[in-house]
Amino acid sequence: MMSPLRAAIWCAVSTHAQHEPEKVSLPEQEEQSRLHAQKNGWQVVDLMKVPGHSRRHIDFHELAADAAEEGIDAFYRLKAHWEAKDFDVLIIRDGDRFARTQALHAYITEQVIKSGATIFSLADGLIDERNYRMWIAMSGFKAAGEIDRLVKARDTAMTDLARRGLPITSRIPISHRVIRDEKTGKAIRLVVDEQRRRLWDDLAALVLEGVAWDSIEVELYKRYGHVNDKGDMFYPNQMYRLIMKLLFWGHMARFHNSKDAENGFRYGRWIYDPSESIPDGALIFRNTHEAVWAGELADKIRQEIDRRSEHMRGKARPCRTHILSGLMICGECGSFLATQTDERYRGVYCPAAKRKSPMLPECSNRGVLSQRKVIARMDEYLRQMLCLNTTDIFSDQAPDLPGLQKRVAKLNAEITELEDQVRLVIRKQMTAHEEVQHIFDEEITKISDQLKVMREARNRLQGEALAVQHNSAVQQATLEELANLTLERFWQQESRYVNQMLHRLMGKRRLVMLSGAVVGVVEVNRKQRRHC
Template structure:
């Protein structure tokens, strides 16, 4: 008695089960021509499963076929085409070796292959090459079809959290494409997640809130309770550009990792989907900026954590342990000076209490009446149609970003080993260059209109009252940190001129100050730069010290202020 088996597979969801029935029917006809009888218990099938190595894990039928082959449960294997077994070159080679070493099993295909023929290896090898070529052509056709759907305004992926899938059909009830529609309940949760991140909360805190509220996880749950939110899931949500109304083709980290393995460049394409926007561009950028946390997940246990940078190496300053006096210092320079004996590095430290006093003085300086009036005048010009100032600001911003990108690019080239942080900074700067260049084009073409209601709200707002409240003792450190990061795009510690004198260079965004005070989005990207000298005055009396802050490098205004050390501290115990 000869045990005869059949294997059938179709690879695409657009096909259907009749494809399996047709393959099995042809194999039964093939068996009759050879005088064989098929054992119905030895019919293996896989539906909508790829024939490449990537799809093997989903091919239960093929896995059982190999197990029964090893167990010698059949003598003849019938398939419609050799490519039904596999399209992968490695798996095809394994099958060929298996057939050569185990001649007890005979392979017969409906398109003319029979391992009892003398030249079956050559014919099977040629068919294998054709199957691999067809697989590559199929991938190309699938990619081309997906891009075509995106160009026509449809969506091609499973909806992200916050959206529902809506299928569209033509007059003949044939599926022509799918679109995403905003799910109001889930969209509100997405917006709350962005709001909490903007306020400085860590991703772990946001995940804990989602779990405590009983909100079902965005991914397919493995159990009946709806799954469990984790910080990594929150991070993926915040990084998804669809929430700012942009779908990125080949923008997933999985695709990037695959291209890196293959040694190929990642080519992405952006497709605008303004109808799917849930948050503003500014909000999305802030939630994905490194100013909220250096690790990418945290929320800042201290109000100054990650805000200051080193003038020497450009690295982020760290906070010392809470002992006698908490201070900020540059760990990269400290390590370089210690291990490499690099005396050019800056290893100065400055107390966080003094830095907070300096920042408070800087706010008083930057939001003084002359600066506020200058900003209001600029905003009034925008309302009256003067766009040239906006173009000039954008060009200046683009020039700075391009210079920063070139500097980071040179640093990456000079590296002897991979630096993930530096690479991330380069990617962030590159994205900002592209966005600013696009914004400049819109301004020059006259496509950007000033939101009158927002401009009027900012003209009426007084940022001084708002900014005084952010330093209240009951303001959470992460909240203060998020606000300071927006107000001061750059806080550079330039070192010390003596034991008690430290210098800083700050860039301040008046537009952000007006936006925060009015509860709106910033309209301009203009920034003001100034230097400040922080001096510590020790006292012989217990618990009595004073700090002096001076402003310089600003010929139009020079100021000095002396502030008590009883400044509310936002340090975390």
């Protein structure tokens, strides 16, 4: 009498969710495999389970090691079986149970066959040395293609969640909480965690006070007693990282942290300013849910973040800001002016003209301009703004919002015309002969390139228009604040507060100093740095 065949059973799922009854669960796979072994008189010598581990690897040994770290020894046991040649048939549900990549699928199949065993797939039947290469080709392609489709479907689903302002990860920042449907448990919307409102108000006060980012957690603890859920002080820079999240400002995004993108830095003005360029390949969805700060307070915070990132250099600290910090540039080399202070005199000068440094341009503008004279000139500008009730007193620097809007409208019309044109070309291509198909392809490619350039231009102009509208609103609100305060009381404030208000009023405009005198006003764009 012949000995029964020795059968090893392999059961695997990719996620723990597949333990649910409606999925092809581990118990169901085991039951089906044991019934088949019993029906054929096979002796089950081992049961190997993979309860929720990704099999999208290339290298088997790497997969086995990763699984072992999670307490799953099935891959090592399978390897031991084919090395010991102590089984005759491996029962599996289908080809993607032990592999989701073609390379891994081929490796495991070949090792089983080389050990002298066969594979019985409940979906495909018997696989032995006669047909295993065909099975590798067919099942491997199916397994890899299936996971590729799943990945693509998941990406689409995640993008849809982001577009609707719903979380795409289980880790929600402490600024917000998820409202869920009472019956289904599904996320409905994100809302600000108002139970922490005192924390958000105190955090805003510290930012506007000029407390450095690396000191905010300490001050939140010492001054106000704010602690995390464990009762400990928030960890260093936690508040900075929180503020520099899109979700904090009411926005969502995908693919926005790519280190390979030209502008794919983790933090930047694009997080809260729609006029700024976004990281390459990123998808940004603006105003999808509540922001922690809104209105005038949010505008002040954004302006302060910009002020710190653009004008805090070297050992400078935001709490010790000079009254003119970041407001003046050299008329010769364009460098931002530095401050000279002693017991009897305060003034500004061009650091490039005073210091020898390879990091600074050559400059001969060696004059020092008295702070008193600069404040007198700035006071003249402020009085003019108050008199005319507008910050646009520099006629050649006034933003042309209507002009921007007209250019956007014109581009929209041209884009629509091109889109109609490409649709017409596609319809004609459908009935054209094969010999001229390449001509239609070339025309479609040409129009597509034109559309891409025009859409990028439109997006840039729309960003500029939004920036003009936003900056105008901020400047007007600050001007009203100045009117209520009066100029006399304004100049009596701490230097930091004066500097903050001047930055909000001036926007990107800066005073120009040449030969020891203020000679004009220009608009500048300074590259953003890591925030202080």
